[in-house]
Amino acid sequence: KAKSDGRNHLVVYTPELSVEHDEHLAFEVDLRDAMRAGQFQLVYQPIYNPRSGSVTLVEALLRWDHPQRGVVSPATFVPVAERTGLIKVLGTWAIETAVRAALAWPRNVGVSVNVSARQFESDHDLVAIVAAILRKTGLPPRRLTLEITESTLIEDAPHIIESLKKLRAMGVRIALDDFGTGYSSLSYLAKLPIDIIKIDKTFSHEIDSSVKVNALMTAITDLAHKLGLSIIVEGIETAAQLAVMRRFSLHGIQGFILAKPMSDEALLAIIKDRVASDRMSLVGDLTAP
Ligand code: C2E
Ligand code: MG
Ligand code: MG
Ligand code: MG
Helix, strand or coil: CEEECCCCCEEECCHHHHHHHHHHHHHHHHHHHHHHHCCEEEEEEEEECCCCCCEEEEEEEEEEEECCCEEECHHHHHHHHHHHCCHHHHHHHHHHHHHHHHCCCCCCCEEEEECCHHHHCCCCCHHHHHHHHHHHHCCCHHHEEEEEEHHHHHHCHHHHHHHHHHHHHHCCEEEEEEECCCCCCHHHHCCCCCCEEEECHHHHHHCCCCHHHHHHHHHHHHHHHHHCCEEEECCCCCHHHHHHHCCCCCCEECCCCCCCCECHHHHHHHHHHCHHHHHHHHHCCCCCC
């Protein structure tokens, strides 16, 4: 692709680089404006206890309501926000907004917020930020879970692990997100300061077709129980996947078949109406084999 720089000569770019670069620049500028204009929102996806069918935890997920592009997925803008460092201010906003939303929920329902590696950088004291949010809102620390991906922990382990220990000492729970997509061995799990393992949707999607995935699920759930860790599976989309997953001893099930991410108002209605347990019994036999 050739592009005029506005004067009389042409500047030649390689196509992919140019498109990617322009996209990123546009996003960077937009992200800063979006923050000021209040275009970010959180949506909430309930996580169900497979035995009781009730909601035990709710994951908060960022959305960007862009005036021209419409709703932009975090898969698109979170990597840009991470690269520019804007994820620090955006991430703090997400934690505080999610914690404030949780104040309106029953006391046994927790809130889970994703955090990026950059939020643990030394110029940004995440432990102090979380402590301040909990103090000023009064949310009991046990009702807050922070989700961190496997790959994040491997990239910058020692420093992040120290912060995670401090957060856990405060009573905040830590979930290892997207488990199964990184490189960590099962024995590595024993060393991490975590409370919950969230099994990635790629596992869930193969569960009804793959003998190997079934064997892995058995191994992971056995080990998790021995280590005292809770297990949540994410990305359950079909009744077949739900039926297979319910053979394992799980603490939480999350997926489109049960509920998609929704507004805080819609979530409140779901928690109150106990739609959760109805939905659970609709899609499967409540008595596990
Ligand atoms: P994640 O933390 O693994 O979140 C789960 C993603 O799976 C969400 O995508 C959710 O909408 C989607 N999902 C839930 N159930 C199903 C299902 O049954 N099938 C399928 N195919 N997908 C399902 P979403 O909302 O687009 O978020 C993508 C990622 O963006 C998140 O993945 C997380 O890593 C990141 N993200 C979202 N919000 C934040 C945030 O506040 N801070 C940071 N740092 N990252 C965030
Ligand atoms: Mg997550
Ligand atoms: Mg994540
Ligand atoms: Mg995940």
